Amino acid sequence: MTLQELKLHFFTELNEQYPATEIESFFFWLTQSELNISRLEMALNPQKKVDIQHVENFKKAILKLKNFEPIQYIVGDTEFYGGVFQVNPSVLIPRPETEELVAWMVEDLNNKKEIFRILDIGTGSGCISISLAKALPKAKISAIDISAEALQTAKENAKNNEVNVEFFQQDILETEKLDTTFEVIVSNPPYVRELEKKMMQENVLKYEPELALFVSDENPLIFYKKIAELAFEALEEKGVLYLEINEYLAQETQELLKEIGFLYIEIKNDIFEKPRMIKASL
Template structure:
């Protein structure tokens, strides 16, 4: 089978399930993963002969895509903030808006050469703490998660990206006090309310870990309350708390953080104009 024939078969199998642009994107993900061919190489080599093992890999991937499994889980990796990350169903697939949160922190501290302690709450794939450790070498990073499988994945990603991070298995909701002080605390905790499920895509609902996504309708800010309380007690005098937030609950989240005692709270919109990030501190920065 040639590359051109493979592409035609791939599109034919999926054209009733996905838009053509998305199918094309999937195809390039798979040609890179299974054939080690770039987009340009695919375009220039339509008669490239495909080996049997690669054909079987594409057939298996097609079956998984028909079940709406995320392409990142199928190939087992993705890219975040320019760095490679392994992903699997035990961790969320990193989102572009989370890259914006990381970029905000990097921008704030890129000229600070002092040694700083950072705590990440909700490790997941490790995309936040690892990207920050790679980008800000002055950081001493600790990251916690309730999921042992998530921590295992994050440790693999730390090795891949050659950074040292202290990973701890902890349920943040059961932590009464952080054992040390930090200069930066960052978190992208669960914040999607049950009532928002109907707005989400099937591939997310059926395949990504609900533990890392959903909170109850009755107390949707449970993680923000706990993390902010711990941060208020454990941040250094000029320390900063950074949070990714639910765009529909920005006002309520700011009010909560103010009530806990943070004097300065800034909301930042993502590239789509949605309120998705918060920075909080005792003093203006």
Template sequence: MNLAELKKNFTTTLSGIYPSEEIQSFFNILSEKYLNLSRIEIALNPEKEISKEDAEKFQAALLRLKNYEPIQYILGETEFFSLPFKVNQHTLIPRPETEELVEWILNNSEFRIQNSEFLDIGTGSGCIAISLAKNLPDSKIFALDISEQALKVAQQNSELNEVKVDFIQADILKTKTLPKQYDVIVSNPPYVRELEKKQMQQNVLKYEPDSALYVKDKDPLLFYRVISQLAKNHLKANGKLFFEINEYLADELTELLKIEGFQNIEIKKDIFGKDRMLKCNI
């Protein structure tokens, strides 16, 4: 089998399941991973012979893609904030809007002072905490998650990116006190309501961890309320609380934070114009 035949089989198999642009993207990503070929090299070498071993890798990936498994889980890796991250079904796949949250935190220059201390609640793959650690080498970064399996991945990612993050396993909903005071507490907690599931893609519904995504319709701000109550007692003077938020619940969350005593509440839109981030202080 040559490269052109491999591509034709790949495209035909996934046609009708994914848009053509996404199929092309999958093929390019897998070709770079399995064949070490760039997109240009794919176009220039249609007659390149594909080994049986490499063809089998593509076939295995095809079967998983047909079942809507995310390409990131198939590869076991992704990129976030220009850094490499391992991911698996115990971790949420990092999103571009979360990169915007990290960038917003980094643009607050007051936190670039030496020995600033950050806590990331619900760290998952560690993408927020590790990106902060990489860009703020003089700061101390802590990260908390309920999942032992997720924390194993996060630890691997901290080693992969050569940064130090202190990881803590805890259920934030049962946590009465945090280990210390912080300059910044940040969280991208579960915020997708059950009623919003019908808007989700199959690859998310079938594979990404429910505990990192969904909240009950009757109490969609549960995590925000618990985290804000902890933050009141564990933010240093002039410390700030950052959240990634549900675009449909910005007003309700703002009211909750006002009731909890927070001020200077600022909502920031993501690149798609959706209310996606919040910053405030006590």
């Protein structure tokens, strides 16, 4: 089978479930991962032969895509803030808005002259902590997560991205006090309410870890309250707390931070003008 024939087969199999632009994205993602062929090479050499094993792997990927498995889990990695991160069903797939959170932090913190400490709560794949470690050479970074499987993935990602992050397994909701102090604390905790499930895509609902996504409708800010209380006690003078937030609960999150005692609070919109990040300091 040629590349052109493989592409036609790929599109034919998936065109009832996905728009053409998404299928094309999937195809080029797989050709890069499976065949190490760029878009340019694909365009220049569409008659290039694909061996039978690779064809079979594409067919397996098609079956997974028909069952709405995320393409990132199929290929096993994704890009985030200029780095490549392994992903699997034990960790969330990093989102563009989380990149924006990292960019905001780097902009704020990259002029620090002395060593400072950052804690990432609920690190998952390690995308936040590892990206900060790469961008902020003066930062000493620790990261915690409740999931042993997620931490194993994060450790592999730190190794692959050639940075040093200390990882610890810890249930933040059961934590009474953080063991040390920090200049910066960051978290992208679970914040999707059960009532919002109907707005989510099937690939997220079926494959991404519920533990890292959902909270109850009755107490949707449970993680924010706990993290903010711990941060209020553990942050150094002029310390800063950064959070990714639910766009529908921005004002409620701001009020919660005020009640806990944070004095300076800033909500930041993402590129789609949705309130998705918040910064609070003492």
